[in-house]
Amino acid sequence: MKINIITLGCSKNLVDSEVLGTHLHKFKNKIIFDGEIDSGKIAIVNTCGFINDAKEESIETIMNLVQAKQEKSIEKIYVMGCLSERYKKDLISEIPEVDGFFGVNDLPEILSSLNADSKNILHGERLISTPSHYAFLKIAEGCNRQCAFCAIPMIRGNHISQPVENIVAEADYLTKNGVKELMLISQDLSYYGKDLYGEYHLRKLLDELVKVEKLEWLRLHYLYPTDFLEPVLDLMAQNPKICSYIDIPFQHISSKILKSMKRGHSEKSVRDLVDLFRKKVPDVALRTTMIVGYPGETDEDFRKLVDFVQQADFDRLGVFTYSEEEGTSAAKFKDDVSAELKQERLDEIMEIQSSISLKKNQEKIGKIFKVLIDREEQDYFVGRTEFDSPEVDNEVLIPKTKKLKTGLFYNVKINSAEEFDLIGEVE
Numbered sequence: 427m428k429i430n431i432i433t434l435g436c437s438k439n440l441v442d443s444e445v446l447g448t449h450l451h452k453f454k455n456k457i458i459f460d461g462e463i464d465s466g467k468i469a470i471v472n473t474c475g476f477i478n479d480a481k482e483e484s485i486e487t488i489m490n491l492v493q494a495k496q497e498k499s500i501e502k503i504y505v506m507g508c509l510s511e512r513y514k515k516d517l518i519s520e521i522p523e524v525d526g527f528f529g530v531n532d533l534p535e536i537l538s539s540l541n542a543d544s545k546n547i548l549h550g551e552r553l554i555s556t557p558s559h560y561a562f563l564k565i566a567e568g569c570n571r572q573c574a575f576c577a578i579p580m581i582r583g584n585h586i587s588q589p590v591e592n593i594v595a596e597a598d599y600l601t602k603n604g605v606k607e608l609m610l611i612s613q614d615l616s617y618y619g620k621d622l623y624g625e626y627h628l629r630k631l632l633d634e635l636v637k638v639e640k641l642e643w644l645r646l647h648y649l650y651p652t653d654f655l656e657p658v659l660d661l662m663a664q665n666p667k668i669c670s671y672i673d674i675p676f677q678h679i680s681s682k683i684l685k686s687m688k689r690g691h692s693e694k695s696v697r698d699l700v701d702l703f704r705k706k707v708p709d710v711a712l713r714t715t716m717i718v719g720y721p722g723e724t725d726e727d728f729r730k731l732v733d734f735v736q737q738a739d740f741d742r743l744g745v746f747t748y749s750e751e752e753g754t755s756a757a758k759f760k761d762d763v764s765a766e767l768k769q770e771r772l773d774e775i776m777e778i779q780s781s782i783s784l785k786k787n788q789e790k791i792g793k794i795f796k797v798l799i800d801r802e803e804q805d806y807f808v809g810r811t812e813f814d815s816p817e818v819d820n821e822v823l824i825p826k827t828k829k830l831k832t833g834l835f836y837n838v839k840i841n842s843a844e845e846f847d848l849i850g851e852v853e
């Protein structure tokens with residue numbers, strides 16, 4: 427059968443879709459990732475249920491598939507992932523055209539609905555939906571933190587780490603099949619191993635992963651601002667395989683707001699951590715995310731955040747407006763910041779960040795960087811430096827003066843800069 431797996435939401439969902447596709451492929455099915463609505467007789471949508479916007483996008487995708495089924499351009503629809511985990515009962519009664527709803531831990535069930543099973547041990551084997559030279563490597567699922575605004579622990583459950591040997595086997599398999607860059611992901615990378623080995627084990631995992639021969643770049647995503655990151659930073663400073671790149675959501679800087687968010691850290695600990703990162707890994711690119719408009723956020727709290735963003739000089743920054751999520755502890759607070767003011771605050775932070783990003787990009791003019799080519803576009807080859815993660819960060823545009831190959835590294839001299847892009851030529 428031709429099976430179209432549509433993935434919404436985060437990179438963790440993407441890996442779940444790829445694992446499902448790998449098992450289905452073993453049963454002689456042709457797997458398409460994120461194809462057109464009618465590109466497979468069977469459509470599976472891996473949904474996101476994190477915040478309102480994501481839920482709406484998931485419902486819209488399901489309804490488009492229902493229409494395609496009514497028009498007989500597809501035969502079956504299956505829904506999995508976070509939205510389905512969270513609202514299964516309602517969805518079953520509201521959208522009867524769907525042939526099956528599955529949660530986030532229902533791989534055996536969805537496989538048996540498709541006359542397949544997960545008996546085939548993969549030993550790290552995985553079909554990937556990303557360009558063949560990079561892939562996401564999920565080292566754990568679930569989360570043991572209790573951030574007041576977040577529904578993920580309710581959806582994904584407690585933190586469960588993958589054993590080191592399984593992760594290394596997957597990295598080995600993927601790099602032997604052309605992958606050069608791996609993004610290490612989970613809900614909370616910092617907590618890795620605490621459940622399985624009784625200690626924070628991220629450094630020991632990295633010590634094993636850097637031994638994977640064909641691996642060139644290893645990138646750390648979703649770190650949590652806690653106090654044991656030094657051993658990880660030491661290795662990042664020593665080993666060129668680990669990108670000088672840290673993705674660590676701080677969410678806010680006001681200690682009052684951080685306390686209400688149950689983040690377990692304060693303004694001082696965040697500032698100390700940023701200083702530590704820059705002391706240990708001087709060329710590190712820092713990516714973070716912030717939430718504006720959290721219940722009780724006064725203008726004074728917001729000014730603190732503005733000052734911090736101006737001072738901290740993040741390389742990459744994303745901002746979200748607070749979205750009340752039923753069942754979270756923050757949902758009991760009055761959502762007292764208006765939608766307009768939330769948007770105003772988001773816009774103000776992003777304006778500051780755009781000028782910071784431009785300034786930092788201009789500082790790169792005249793310098794030479796190792797660039798991985800991701801794709802070819804009409805007038806440019808598009809790549810990234812080690813300071814940029816795929817799909818979320820800056821890109822390097824290289825005019826087509828000579829033929830470059832996707833998936834290869836080149837030394838590129840930067841000639842000009844824009845807010846979120848660099849322009850250069852191969853040396």
Ligand code: SF4
Pocket residue numbers: 569570571572573576577578579613614650
């Ligand atoms: S660390 Fe906090 S924000 Fe992140 S998944 Fe866990 S509970 Fe949610």
